[in-house]
Amino acid sequence: MTTLADPVPGGRPGDVERATALSAELTGRGVHGIVLAYVDTAGIGRVKTIPTAKLASAAAWGVGMSPVFDTFLANDSVVSTDVLGSPDGDLRLYPDLDHLVVLSGQPGWAWAPVDRVTQEGERHPGCGRTLLRRIVADAAQRHGISFQAGIEIEWAVGQGSALGDDFVPAVSGPAYGATRQVELSDCTAELMAALAAQGVDVDQLHPEYAAGQFEISVGALDPVAAADRSVLVRQTIRAVSQRHGLKVSFAPAVFAEGVGNGGHVHLSAWREGRNLHSGGEGRYGMTAEAESFAAGLLAHLPALTAVTAPSPASYLRLKPSQWAGVFTAWGRETRESAVRVITGTAGRREQAANLEVKPVDLAANPYLALGCLVAAGLDGLESSAALPDEITGDPARFGAEEAASRGVRRLPTSLDEAVEEFRKDELLRAALGPVLADAVIAVRLGEIAAVAGLDDGQVAAAYRWKY
Structure with missing residues (x-):
């Protein structure tokens, strides 16, 4: 079952401790990097990756990524709305530890879906995963x-x-x-x-x-x-x-x-x-x-x-x-x-x-x-x-x-x-x-x-x- 609570700066109770333990376990299994994955408005899968040792930091404070990708096209051109599509701003990608898996098809890697949160710690209104969790x-x-x-x-x-x-x-x-x-x-x-x-x-x-x-x-x-x-x-x-x-x-x-x-x-x-x-x-x-x-x-x-x-x-x-x-x-x-x-x-x-x-x-x-x-x-x-x-x-x-x-x-x-x-x-x-x-x-x-x-x-x- 998916965790219904939104990520928060500093991590939800127990997240950092859990991520620290997971990091050690993954390292012991030969996992060197973690794919942080989400899907943009055009349906393209976008990622950032982190070393396994940085998982606890990502669980606490997220990983930076521009909100401009909400208005990327499939050919990587950029369109805009009144609030999206500019070079300004930053978001934090928070991995869902409940759904982190070791990628059998990509030795040395693990994978986790992310929720996107503003730097102020609020839900990003363009995050489809957060939206779906709210609707459910x-x-x-x-x-x-x-x-x-x-x-x-x-x-x-x-x-x-x-x-x-x-x-x-x-x-x-x-x-x-x-x-x-x-x-x-x-x-x-x-x-x-x-x-x-x-x-x-x-x-x-x-x-x-x-x-x-x-x-x-x-x-x-x-x-x-x-x-x-x-x-x-x-x-x-x-x-x-x-x-x-x-x-x-x-x-x-x-x-x-x-x-x-x-x-x-x-x-x-x-x-x-x-x-x-x-x-x-x-x-x-x-x-x-x-x-x-x-x-x-x-x-x-x-x-x-x-x-x-x-x-x-x-x-x-x-x-x-x-x-x-x-x-x-x-x-x-x-x-x-x-x-x-x-x-x-x-x-x-x-x-x-x-x-x-x-x-x-x-x-x-x-x-x-x-x-x-x-x-x-x-x-x-x-x-x-x-x-x-x-x-x-x-x-x-x-x-x-x-x-x-x-x-x-x-x-x-x-x-x-x-x-x-x-x-x-x-x-x-x-x-x-x-x-x-x-x-x-x-x-x-x-x-x-x-x-x-x-x-x-x-x-x-x-x-x-x-x-």
Whole structure:
């Protein structure tokens, strides 16, 4: 479980003593440095590293880093808002000692997610991890609800020897094929061993549909820990793959055409140990609160895409009839619906039932994505929103009149449209707060400007190796 208390200058009670002991233990295990990791508004993982001996100092006083990264673009250009994007100021990165792990895929290194705090010891309003922790804590206090979340990770594996920025699939076997699994068996076996050593429970790892594509599913955790785990797993995949001479991309679209890489989110709400998505009197065993939570997700999905699909390349992936979930529709085990109701197998439904949100990719900052999804669902729950009729099959088959009568709406087809929907969504902007909401808009507009005039193939190439 994630620690809910914010870091403070000087360290929370016991932090410095614990960090001192951890430092000695890590040194004894041959760990020389610690990666301090967070994700910026553009969804890029940013880091600073410290010698293992400096862990106690970092736990007490943090490590300096500029707030300018809140308005960095994926290409490392900088945009600005009225309060972010200048060369002024400093933040402190505080490692979460509860989630510090030794990196099996990077011998000599450990890793820890961080919260970002101002020099005055206050929450940094641009810190997505701090924001998500606040939203989760607020849900527990106001509604007695906790959450379990998991983020699927799809990635494309390329030959490390490919020229320039080209992508050449490292495997030739068919989608979901045994041949592809054999071709990459040494690397994936090492990957599973590394993740197990890091305390990550893997549910599935298998070849996927697109060229060179694989997918991994890991166990669900509370939302903050789930976002941390998503960052850690990608770091591990990248490190292990590199040791095998491979290059990986988590970008939404490696090529302009075809199926892209998703980052589907699985989310369930719980109260006093009971899963609200099972054992109720609603459809497929959902409780009334679970139905309203799903209705809230559907209502806010057009605006949510500015957070869950934040790159111009995201919209190369979000196409109808490719299981990307591009319509405001829900269905039980319907992989074309944006919100897929998963009941689980008979006998395990109380533990397994959840909602899968499909229009999400790995360009998204996972803390912002989960925070906004929880906020949207809670908005539906608080208003007792009615869940519309289920849609089965492919919603793309509906004509405009039938789609409208069923409440089925196409999600934004470009980042421009998504930004406009986000501007209109007061609930999501309030959930993020004005500083972070303005940063989201500024960064998205910056990404749009960065690819102005490029064709789809050039857009895919521009982001291919950014994620």
